[in-house]
Amino acid sequence: MNAPDHGQRSAGARRSDDEWLADLASTDEAIRGAALVDLQEMLLRGLAASLSKRGKVDDAFLEDIVQESLLKILDKLSSFEGRSKFRTWAVTIAVRTAVSSMRRKEWGNVSLDALTADANFDPGVSVGNLETAEDRARQSAMFLQLHELIESELSEKQWTAITAELRGMPLAEVAEKQNTNPNALYKVLHDARKKLRRGLEAAGFTIDDVKAALNRGA
Amino acid sequence: MALNSQQVGWLLNMIQETHDVELSCPQCGEVLDHYVQRILDGEPIDGLMIQVKDHLRACSGCNDQFQMVLDALEAIEADGE
Numbered sequence: 001m002n003a004p005d006h007g008q009r010s011a012g013a014r015r016s017d018d019e020w021l022a023d024l025a026s027t028d029e030a031i032r033g034a035a036l037v038d039l040q041e042m043l044l045r046g047l048a049a050s051l052s053k054r055g056k057v058d059d060a061f062l063e064d065i066v067q068e069s070l071l072k073i074l075d076k077l078s079s080f081e082g083r084s085k086f087r088t089w090a091v092t093i094a095v096r097t098a099v100s101s102m103r104r105k106e107w108g109n110v111s112l113d114a115l116t117a118d119a120n121f122d123p124g125v126s127v128g129n130l131e132t133a134e135d136r137a138r139q140s141a142m143f144l145q146l147h148e149l150i151e152s153e154l155s156e157k158q159w160t161a162i163t164a165e166l167r168g169m170p171l172a173e174v175a176e177k178q179n180t181n182p183n184a185l186y187k188v189l190h191d192a193r194k195k196l197r198r199g200l201e202a203a204g205f206t207i208d209d210v211k212a213a214l215n216r217g218a
Numbered sequence: 219m220a221l222n223s224q225q226v227g228w229l230l231n232m233i234q235e236t237h238d239v240e241l242s243c244p245q246c247g248e249v250l251d252h253y254v255q256r257i258l259d260g261e262p263i264d265g266l267m268i269q270v271k272d273h274l275r276a277c278s279g280c281n282d283q284f285q286m287v288l289d290a291l292e293a294i295e296a297d298g299e
Contacts, residue, residue, distance in 0.1 A: 042294055049293030050286045084255035088291060092251040095286045099279075122220035127227055143226075162232070166225040170279050171243050186242035193236040200233070210234045 017086040024077055039073070040066055042087070043094045051098065065101055069094035103170050112164060112177040119163035123147040135212075142205045149199040158192035161185060228278075235276035239269070246273045246280050254287050 015023065015038070023035035043066045051057050073090050080089055123143040130136045150159060157178070164174045175185040200210070221229065253270040256263060263271055274281045 045297055046290030046294045050289040053289055054286075083249075084251040087294065088255050088258070088287070089251045091290045091294070092254065092287050095283055095290060096247060099283050099286070118219050120220050121226070121229075125220065125223055125226050127223050127230065162229070163221070166221060166228050171277075172279075182244050183242045186240075186244075190236070190240055190242075193232055194238070197233050197236045207234055210230050 015086075017082065020086040021077065021080065024074065036070065039090065040070060043069055043090065046091050047094055047098055050095065061101070065098045066094065068101070069097045072097060100172070103173050107169055107173040110169065112160065112169070112174065115167055115169060116160045116163045119159075119167070121147050121150050138209065138212075142200065142209055145200060145203045145205060146196065149196050153195045153199060154192050158188055161189050162192060165189070232276065235272070237272055240276075241266075241269045241273045243273075243277060243280055246270055246277070247283070250280075250284060250287065254284065254291070257288075258291070 015035070020035065020039075023031050024039070026032045026035070044062060047062055047065060048057060051062070069090075072093050076093070080086065084092075121143075123140070123146065125143065126136075127139065130139060154162075161171075161174055161178070165171060171185060171189070172182050175182045178185065180188075197207070201207070249266060249270060253263075253267055253274075255261075256267055274284050
């Protein structure tokens with residue numbers, strides 16, 4: 001990478017990727033400081049817009065998240081591979097940081113046991129607007145089979161993880177509460193879903209039956 | 219309490235979107251910036267990126283994160299940066 005010519009430096013955050021990397025790693029405090037301010041402003045603008053769309057904007061929260069994100073970005077700077085633009089890479093880190101923080105705030109004090117203790121699958125539930133008796137019978141038979149599969153094939157841990165997710169708790173939070181890591185928990189869930197899918201297929205219910213139930217307005 | 223019909227709908231969606239080989243959420247997160255860049259640049263979604271696409275279709279949490287990244291980048295772009 002050529003040494004950037006500061007006389008012709010791109011203004012503000014309109015730096016090239018090479019300029020971002022050089023400036024943020026610069027030993028010249030003025031250059032590094034200016035790059036950090038630009039990055040901070042860029043992340044604040046992006047996150048404010050993104051979070052406000054979801055009704056979650058709070059200035060103090062935003063500033064904390066951006067500060068935390070800046071530290072992470074600087075820490076990972078040497079691992080930037082250039083498979084995306086620097087801006088995309090940095091914003092992705094900031095969004096992940098925001099999501100983790102929101103998760104802890106929203107779900108940290110929610111008990112996994114309380115959320116899932118009484119969760120069960122009632123095969124009598126009706127999904128979508130079924131117009132014909134045949135449709136209703138087909139769905140009812142599929143749900144009976146699904147109920148049987150849940151009861152016989154899934155472990156308590158698998159069902160707890162599924163119902164927690166269905167009730168909105170993020171997987172990372174479930175993993176933390178179960179003292180496991182998200183990759184391991186994902187495998188537990190994936191195994192559970194495969195059992196349900198294969199079990200339904202073995203009983204003669206195709207994925208088209210599942211889609212049909214969904215397409216009727218679930 | 220029994221799962222309500224909306225939650226059962228999500229359960230059906232989970233089953234429908236189940237593949238033999240899938241990325242986990244952390245694995246998806248590791249390459250999300252790459253996927254976003256491909257989308258922004260209109261480049262083909264192939265190889266590992268197909269698994270990212272499948273994961274985003276099945277996982278509402280990761281899909282929210284993906285949409286948030288797009289929204290943030292759009293706002294930055296709109297500001298002329």
